[in-house]
Amino acid sequence: MHEHPSTDAFFDEAASEFDLLVGFSAPHRFGVEPLPEYTGIRDTLGSGGKVCLVLGSETHGMEFLSQEQRDRLSLVYLPISPAVRSLNLATCAGVALYEAARQGGFTQAQLEAAAEQQSLKAPTGRWEGTGADHHR
Secondary structure: OOOOOOHHHHHHHHHHHOOEEEEEOOOOOOOOEEHHHOOHHHHHHHOOOOEEEEEOEOOOEOOOOOHHHHHOOEEEEOOOOOOOOOOOHHHHHHHHHHHHHHHOOOOHHHHHHHHHHOOOOOOOOOOOOOOOOOOO
16 A cells, blocks of 8 residues: 555556546446446456556545546446445445456456465454354
8 A cells, every 4th residue: 555645646646657547436426437337447457558446535435536636537436226325435445346357357366366476365264253243
């Protein structure tokens, strides 16, 4: 993880390192496209490019960005039932990463090889719940 001194600094660095910046927003904001129908991720990864997924704050989404910053993003949304107000940020990130991997055509073996190459390891052991709910 890398912390940037400002949002502008993030966008400047990301624009130089990635071929596509994809921002996630609520469907009723900014005229965005549903992620499953958006082909930019697939096309960029298919041509060997790099994609950066940008997630806004859990409370305010992309509203804290200036119009100029939003213009640097391809804005998409995750389709959800109208009965659901929003997704929590971790859930949105997980679905977004899954969809990016799916659109990129990555296999499980490729994802594991990439994780190994970067020395990323999944936690081992077993979590034992300490509350009364006894979840494991």
